[in-house]
Amino acid sequence: MEEKELYNPRSTAKTLLVTGVTAFFLILFLSPFAFMVSTSLKDDDQITALGAPIWPARVATYEYNGAELEAFTVPLNSCEGSEDSNDNKTLAIVKKGLRESTFIDPDNRERGEFVCAVAWRSLERPWQFSATLDNFKETWSLIDYPNLLWNTTMYAIVSTIGVLFSCTLVAYGFSRFDFPGRDLLFIVLIATIFLPAFVTVIPTYTFFQKIGWVGTWLPILVPTFFANAFDVFLLRQYFMTIPRALDEAASIDGASRFRILWSVILPQSYPALLAITVFHIVYAWNDYFGPLIYLSTNRDAWPISVALSTFNGIYGSDPALIQAGALMALVLPLLLFIFAQRFFVRGIVITGVDK
Amino acid sequence: MQTKRFRLRYDKATGLLLISPWLIGFALFKLIPILASLGFSFTDFHMLEPDNINFIGLDNYVRLLQDEAIPYLILATLSTIIWIIPLQLGASILLAALLNSPRLKARTLTRTLFFLPSIIPSVAIAFMWLGFLDPGTGWLNRFILMPLGLDGFNGIYSDAAVAILIGISSLWAIGPGMLIMLAAMQGISHEILEAAKMDGAGPLVSFFFVTIPMITPAIFFSLIINLIALFGGVILLDRGNTFSNGSSPFDGYISFWMFDRWDIGYAATLAWVFLLIVLIVILLLFSTSRRWVYYPDRE
Incomplete structure (x- = not known):
């Protein structure tokens, strides 16, 4: 059936249509990325220059008698000695004048200096591709990037360990043990997903303030060791698909409950565990709300998200720096996603579909 | 045995x-x-005077009823919901349908690229969009609006512009929703689609009358997740709330009373009223779900 369609000209047209429409959406979708990368590689002159191209570029310059000369696109019929030509040519400007300027021809230097009757300000300029990494260097030193990287990485690692450890135990309890009120408690667990953040943040903030934890990482890290609804749900769904007969076989061989979890269930659940790991690293990396309210007074402890928004407030007038900073903040989640995208997809599908 | x-x-x-x-x-x-929030809402608890807390009964609730910002916030929240949610659902179904098409080339790569923006820090996203929309140096005016012969878009801080910004940014986060729709579409058995074809259904008819009804559980799930995200709750792939600049005006207002004015009593009152609104909306959705969501187990 499929093979027959391959030779059908209408089918080829449909393939082109579907792929074309998707490609169109994709280009729209990714254009802000292109903007970001392109802007971060531009130098300051280009960002403010009129008529500059979208790619990182610089006006071509030529060396002449020890000086750097800017290039312009000049209509040749305005120049002495070539009045008959209708072409435009890239010439380097030697002396700028209001109504006429002196140029040389970089390709034909023997011709020497000559005058063209043009207003140089109105001339088009030939742009050459030229990317600079200066914006990254500058951002790196301005925001103390290594320290931010360290803070953010530590947050990601410690909280991911907390989440994995606590959610595995809780999910094991919910998926295998029959204790009174289990189903009701599970519904309560799911219901916590619907709670708006503020109703719990107000008292917990007040409490952490009172015991002196505000300004430290503790209010953000400690709760990760007490399990969270999404990850417990995801793991429990996964554990439920592992047959209980396997537990029983291990138990006959003398394995304890924890041994069963460690040697039977966990090895089989690595896709779900990896999904949680990558989700949580990305979450920690991007988390803004928690660090903002608890760490705003302690500059040295800031993660990259909080530092970036402050940085952007200060350097708001410099688009190249801002885009370089934003790009530096998203490199790690991006790489993680590219290498682990299989587990992202799996995790989302387990949560969303296999209910 | x-x-x-x-x-x-x-x-x-x-x-x-x-x-x-x-x-x-x-x-x-x-x-x-x-419970503590509920308790605070009956007091005049202020962060700067933690030793002087008085029970003031329903004063905070009376104040909330007289607060002129509240009707505006409810209206703003509703108007965001009314256009953002259908936009997100529609776009994720459309993309999932495209990705599900056997005619699409490089499906895995395409899926990856569409998902990509969903993992980026929201702080980075916010500034990326502000730059993209900047009237002077951004690309929107220079490469999209001007070539189409439209007037450039001027103030990035006008109300309409902010609404458009929230709309585009929310479209950019549809990765998880799209994957859920896609998985649901891939779960539809071929027999059902074949049977529809036998009965003479064209691709469009079969999409609207077979595929869509079959994926209603995924649509319902995405609807709930998107609503919670707008209400400032925990979301599937949380990229960190930009908080006061977030898409939930209510959150911004609570944050203002909490962290700018330190008026904990009133902030707690607002949070509790907001909690009740969210619960009512979610319960209403669940109670209507039996009418339009397809549950295979019940047949």
Whole structure:
């Protein structure tokens, strides 16, 4: 059936249509990325220059008698000695004048200096591709990037360990043990997903303030060791698909409950565990709300998200720096996603579909 | 036979011990704080005067009823919901349908690229969009609006511009929703689609009358997730809320009273009223779900 369609000209047209429409959406979708990368590689002159191209570029310059000369696109019929030509040519400007300027021809230097009757300000300029990494260097030193990287990485690692450890135990309890009120408690667990953040943040903030934890990482890290609804749900769904007969076989061989979890269930659940790991690293990396309210007074402890928004407030007038900073903040989640995208997809599908 | 002879006893005590991290966490970080919020809402608790807390009855609630910002916030929240949610759902269904098409080339790569923006820090996203939309140096005016012969878009801080910004940014986060729709579409059995084809259904008819009804559970799930995200709750792939600049005007207002004015009593009142609104909306959705969501188990 499929093979027959391959030779059908209408089918080829449909393939082109579907792929074309998707490609169109994709280009729209990714254009802000292109903007970001392109802007971060531009130098300051280009960002403010009129008529500059979208790619990182610089006006071509030529060396002449020890000086750097800017290039312009000049209509040749305005120049002495070539009045008959209708072409435009890239010439380097030697002396700028209001109504006429002196140029040389970089390709034909023997011709020497000559005058063209043009207003140089109105001339088009030939742009050459030229990317600079200066914006990254500058951002790196301005925001103390290594320290931010360290803070953010530590947050990601410690909280991911907390989440994995606590959610595995809780999910094991919910998926295998029959204790009174289990189903009701599970519904309560799911219901916590619907709670708006503020109703719990107000008292917990007040409490952490009172015991002196505000300004430290503790209010953000400690709760990760007490399990969270999404990850417990995801793991429990996964554990439920592992047959209980396997537990029983291990138990006959003398394995304890924890041994069963460690040697039977966990090895089989690595896709779900990896999904949680990558989700949580990305979450920690991007988390803004928690660090903002608890760490705003302690500059040295800031993660990259909080530092970036402050940085952007200060350097708001410099688009190249801002885009370089934003790009530096998203490199790690991006790489993680590219290498682990299989587990992202799996995790989302387990949560969303296999209910 | 063998399972009959030997049944593993999953004892109650171990089960409770295993879920105790969540039970303790639930009590400490959810239940007690929610009740404490309720308690605070009847007081004039102020962060700068922690020793001087008085019970003031329903004064905060009276104040809320007289607060002129509240009707505006409810309206703003509703108007965001009314256009953002259908936009997100529609776009994720459309993209999922495209990705599900066997005619699409490089499907895995395409899926990856569409998902990409969903993992980026929201702080980076916000500034990327501000730059993209900048009237002077951004690309929107220069490469999209001007070539189409439209007037450039001027103030990035006008109300309409902010609404458009929220709209585009929310479209950029549809990765998880799209994947859920896609997985649901891939789960539809071929027999059903073949049967529809036999009965003479064209691709469009079969999409609207077979595919869409079959994926209603995924649509419902995405609807709930998107609503929670707008309400400032925990979302599937949380990229960190930009908080006061977030898409939930209510959150911004609570944050203002909490962290700018330190008026904990009033902030708690607002949070509790907001909690009730969210619960009512979610319950209403669940109660209507039986009418339009397809549950295969019930047949």
